[in-house]
Amino acid sequence: MSVSLLPEFLRLTRQQWESQDRLDEIRLAKLRRQVTRAWELSPFYRERFEAAGFHPSQLKTLADLSRLPITSRTDFIAAGERAYCSDVDIRKCVFAKSSGSSGAPLTRRDKAHRVLKELRALQASGFKFTDRMMILWVPRATINSLPILQRLGILRRYYATVFADESEQLAGINAISPEALYTYTSNFRILAEAILSDGLPAPRPKLLITSAELLDQETRKLIARAFGTDPVDYYGSMEVGWIAWQCPERGGYHINSDCLIVECMKDGQPVATGEEGELVITNLHSDAAPLIRYSLGDTAVLSDRKCSCGRTLPLLEVLSGRMADYFVLPGGKRLSPYAVTSILRDVPGMRRFQVVQDSDVAVTVHVQATPQAPDVQTVQLAVQGALSPDFSVTVDYMESLPRDPSGKFNIVKSMVAADPSKVGRKVA
Numbered sequence: 503m504s505v506s507l508l509p510e511f512l513r514l515t516r517q518q519w520e521s522q523d524r525l526d527e528i529r530l531a532k533l534r535r536q537v538t539r540a541w542e543l544s545p546f547y548r549e550r551f552e553a554a555g556f557h558p559s560q561l562k563t564l565a566d567l568s569r570l571p572i573t574s575r576t577d578f579i580a581a582g583e584r585a586y587c588s589d590v591d592i593r594k595c596v597f598a599k600s601s602g603s604s605g606a607p608l609t610r611r612d613k614a615h616r617v618l619k620e621l622r623a624l625q626a627s628g629f630k631f632t633d634r635m636m637i638l639w640v641p642r643a644t645i646n647s648l649p650i651l652q653r654l655g656i657l658r659r660y661y662a663t664v665f666a667d668e669s670e671q672l673a674g675i676n677a678i679s680p681e682a683l684y685t686y687t688s689n690f691r692i693l694a695e696a697i698l699s700d701g702l703p704a705p706r707p708k709l710l711i712t713s714a715e716l717l718d719q720e721t722r723k724l725i726a727r728a729f730g731t732d733p734v735d736y737y738g739s740m741e742v743g744w745i746a747w748q749c750p751e752r753g754g755y756h757i758n759s760d761c762l763i764v765e766c767m768k769d770g771q772p773v774a775t776g777e778e779g780e781l782v783i784t785n786l787h788s789d790a791a792p793l794i795r796y797s798l799g800d801t802a803v804l805s806d807r808k809c810s811c812g813r814t815l816p817l818l819e820v821l822s823g824r825m826a827d828y829f830v831l832p833g834g835k836r837l838s839p840y841a842v843t844s845i846l847r848d849v850p851g852m853r854r855f856q857v858v859q860d861s862d863v864a865v866t867v868h869v870q871a872t873p874q875a876p877d878v879q880t881v882q883l884a885v886q887g888a889l890s891p892d893f894s895v896t897v898d899y900m901e902s903l904p905r906d907p908s909g910k911f912n913i914v915k916s917m918v919a920a921d922p923s924k925v926g927r928k929v930a
């Protein structure tokens with residue numbers, strides 16, 4: 503292990519309470535290191551910095567970061583190993599993979615830092631080092647764990663596949679009886695529905711960790727009712743790890759701002775505090791593959807509100823989701839998926855559903871119904887009321903709704919490309 507874990511963990515624990523000035527000093531020092539490494543060791547970033555007329559010596563303040571170009575996921579993937587730092591042996595790295603991409607390499611130090619960052623967030627919600635965590639995820643996906651600590655009975659993690667059916671997953675959880683349970687929000691929802699509708703035995707972990715998908719209020723309540731405790735939600739990406747997290751106050755998501763820099767942009771310009779924009783991330787702890795002004799494709803709002811817990815790590819509000827999840831209205835305006843899902847969930851007889859936007863004016867609703875299935879017209883009117891009466895709505899009743907290959911269950915899918923600048927304001 504190339505980093506000394508305990509001192510770094512203590513540092514992270516302390517930093518969540520530091521003054522803004524002190525946090526900015528820490529961020530600037532780390533940013534200089536990342537940008538200099540990228541300039542010296544990554545041909546991809548060197549070219550882009552030069553094209554922008556930028557040299558690392560010009561990085562005097564955090565605001566100077568805005569002189570650097572924004573990198574899209576597509577640019578980054580296309581660059582392949584040219585984006586990586588040449589002093590790192592990629593063969594010794596692990597890859598944080600997401601569905602559909604080969605992922606970003608992590609050195610052992612990068613990986614250890616991710617674990618520490620997660621641990622700080624979990625500790626805020628009462629997680630103890632000796633607690634067992636069960637993770638229901640995609641088989642073979644890279645999940646952060648430190649085997650050396652697990653052998654000592656610390657941070658013990660148990661993995662199971664998210665593709666098993668509900669009863670099998672619940673039996674697996676009950677067999678281990680973990681203190682913490684971590685899975686996709688949509689999988690928690692599926693398990694909660696099985697517990698409440700089919701009377702399957704409910705596990706009782708003290709900590710439920712939802713991640714990787716939107717957690718709306720209705721889903722939060724459903725999960726709490728089934729498992730007997732309120733979930734705590736985390737926001738992250740495979741490339742960066744955990745970006746922001748809820749403390750026990752549940753008032754927004756604390757950004758790991760001592761470990762990464764989050765910008766909120768629209769049309770290439772930062773939006774005002776409180777306005778929704780696309781998230782652009784600079785990871786301050788990636789030795790193998792620098793992520794500098796990396797566009798995640800997610801939208802959110804940066805807040806200047808202070809959390810009542812007293813932590814100084816700033817808050818991210820309204821995680822309104824990945825751009826791909828938005829509906830596109832005639833004229834190109836985007837509409838939050840909540841606008842439709844919150845209405846469909848109130849339709850009696852729905853067990854599960856998925857809404858697919860097929861074209862500018864057509865959607866299909868796949869419905870897995872209870873024995874009291876809603877009729878076609880009820881579903882059509884609900885969707886038209888939320889989107890527009892101009893939409894043609896096909897209702898497709900199914901025995902069960904399959905998951906995506908990623909293991910997630912996307913309630914909303916759009917097959918319509920849209921202009922990201924036309925993000926809808928309506929967020930339920």
Ligand SMILES: [Zn+2]
Nearest residue numbers: 749751809811
């Ligand atoms: Zn807080």
